[in-house]
Amino acid sequence: MNPEILQDLESFVPEIVLTVALLLVVLADISLPKLRTRVTFLVTAVGLLAALCFTVPLFGAGEKALFYNMVALDRMAVFFKGFLILASFLVLLAAPGSKELSSTHLGEFYALLLGVTLGMLLLASSVDMLMLYLSLEMVSLTSYIMVGYLRHDRQSNEASLKYILFGAVSTGSMLYGITLLFGLTGSTKMPAIREALASGGASGGNGMALLVATALILAGFGFKTAAVPFHFWCPDVYTGAPTPVTAFLSVAPKAAGFATLIRFFFSGMSDTTTSASQWSAFSAMNWTSLLILISIITMTLGNIAALRQDNLKRLLA
Amino acid sequence: MDPTTVAQVIFYFFAVLTVASAAIVVFSSSLIYSAFALLFTFFGVAALYVFLGADFLAATQLVIYVGGILILLLFGVMLTHKLYDLDLKTETFQFFPGFLVMAAVLLTLTGVISKTQWVSRGERPLNPTTIAIGLLFMREYILPFEVASVFLLVALIGAAMIVRRRRS
Amino acid sequence: MIGLNHYLFVSAALFSLGVMGVLTRKNAVNVLMGIELILNSANINLVAFSRYSVASLDGQIFAVFVIIIAAAEAAVALAIVLSMYRIVKSVNLDQADTLKG
Known part of the structure; x- marks a missing residue:
């Protein structure tokens, strides 16, 4: 065993705690038929709180790259981790009180909640495209299942089906974009991608390829953060899903998606050290203003659409 | 030939x-x-x-x-x-509309592919890959490997839960 | 001689066919097939780059993970499709209309 990995484990305690809690929930759900509703709730609560406690001290730990540059530990990642764990904890508290959910069996719900939290933590800190794709799929897949949690309810099922089909298509095209980027830069690590692009990888005929790759990748992020034009799944899913799930989906995965988006564009794509001449072809696309434009459109359209929605949950979208 | x-x-x-x-x-x-x-x-x-x-x-x-x-x-x-x-x-x-989108996507992609200068670091020799892949999974890719196992567990729980019949 | 671009063209064709399938099919299982085509095309890209331009196994490893994820996703998607079929007795997407987006 490489000693470096063992050192990295120290900065990875929140994720490990969540994984252990997930396994304990699954085991308790199977082995304790009488007590399981309470035990799984307790294990999940303790797991999330412990993960939060272990996350806070990491805030001052400084910047590090862990596990052969798969995930990064920096202030932004730690901030988002804390925020995401807190969001999951609030959903956990709301779950037993929810009429829709309490009629079903909750053990698996807690396991899924821990799974989605773990996925989001990894998503917020990943600096490798493989890690990013894997954790994005983990968050998405768990969200599909949570949306369809009321499996005897037609709306819940429909919402889940639409969500998984849209979701799979957008992550699929994102994957295609990632492969093009891989071919352009020869790496899946964001810092290496930045270097390759900065050293002329984006010049000449490659600008078009870069544009296409970025547009495809943006489709995946756009789906996750529900930005225009990928926002249309939002109202459907929010109406069909159980209420605590709606509350969760409207906050947490979007935050994780934004965190990744920020990391992708500012650590993978932008570069302050290159000279202006090399940079001109690339900055012509002007990521920042594109993003601002998209967010403005998202907010405006969201508000206009909200005026016409009578369903409160749709309004949240 | x-x-x-x-x-x-x-x-x-x-x-x-x-x-x-x-x-x-x-x-x-x-x-x-x-x-x-x-x-x-x-x-x-x-x-x-x-x-x-x-x-x-x-x-x-x-x-x-x-x-x-x-x-x-x-x-x-x-x-x-x-x-x-x-x-x-x-x-x-x-x-x-679907057909038009397909044609547009195909044209864009083929245009991009034929124009682009992909990174070139030489060719990988045609050696058997299994051993190298196994080693990479245990070293550089240990984290995604472990995460993938948790991912599959979650997917398994979810799929089993969705199709399970209602208990009376 | 067969080169990188040959594989990329095959992959581009698969990708656009997959997009077409996703856009035009009503049957949910058929849409899933389109998604599998898209994932396969991405994998061809990865392996081709791995062989011809990047000269490392990174692309192949990525492709293995894509296959794992595709399997999990297909399983969950089919579970949802079956669950939906039990309620609606149809897997056509235009039947999924109680929620007007």
Whole structure:
């Protein structure tokens, strides 16, 4: 065993705690038929709180790259981790009180909640495209299942089906974009991608390829953060899903998606050290203003659409 | 014939097989035809992997895609239709907009591919890859490897939960 | 001689066919087939780059993970399709209309 990995484990305690809690929930759900509703709730609560406690001290730990540059530990990642764990904890508290959910069996719900939290933590800190794709799929897949949690309810099922089909298509095209980027830069690590692009990888005929790759990748992020034009799944899913799930989906995965988006564009794509001449072809696309434009459109359209929605949950979208 | 020509002929055979069967998947009006055409697509892709020197990946493609995902999809077709219902018609909608989008995507991608100067660090020699892949999984890729196992566990729980029948 | 671009063209064709399938099919299982085509095309790209331009196994490893994820996703998607079929008795997406987006 490489000693470096063992050192990295120290900065990875929140994720490990969540994984252990997930396994304990699954085991308790199977082995304790009488007590399981309470035990799984307790294990999940303790797991999330412990993960939060272990996350806070990491805030001052400084910047590090862990596990052969798969995930990064920096202030932004730690901030988002804390925020995401807190969001999951609030959903956990709301779950037993929810009429829709309490009629079903909750053990698996807690396991899924821990799974989605773990996925989001990894998503917020990943600096490798493989890690990013894997954790994005983990968050998405768990969200599909949570949306369809009321499996005897037609709306819940429909919402889940639409969500998984849209979701799979957008992550699929994102994957295609990632492969093009891989071919352009020869790496899946964001810092290496930045270097390759900065050293002329984006010049000449490659600008078009870069544009296409970025547009495809943006489709995946756009789906996750529900930005225009990928926002249309939002109202459907929010109406069909159980209420605590709606509350969760409207906050947490979007935050994780934004965190990744920020990391992708500012650590993978932008570069302050290159000279202006090399940079001109690339900055012509002007990521920042594109993003601002998209967010403005998202907010405006969201508000206009909200005026016409009578369903409160749709309004949240 | 010299070996290069033979290799070219075989490559084109599998490339055409892959694309043509994918076209049948998309355009056929029978679900069963689509599913079986998908079989040939997966086989063709596996053959392309062999051409690219990815022996482990070709085997994985056969075992997981053909043996797993395709069977799953066939089950999906069978379970959602009555078994005696032999012509499993599938309808299409928005055919022409879809066709236009497909043509646009294809044109853009082929344009991009033929123009772009991809990174070139030389070719990877055609050695067996299994040992190297196994080592990479245990070293550089240890974190994704472990995360993937948790991912599969979550997917398993979720899928089992969704299809489980209501208990009385 | 067969080169990188040959594989990329095959992959581009698969990708656009997959997009077409996703856009035009009504049957949910058929849409899933389109998604599998898209994932396969991405994998061809990865392996081709791995062989011809990047000269490392990174692309192949990525492709293995894509296959794992595709299998999990297909399983969950079919579970949802079956669950939906039990309620609606149809897997056509235009039947999924109680929620007008």
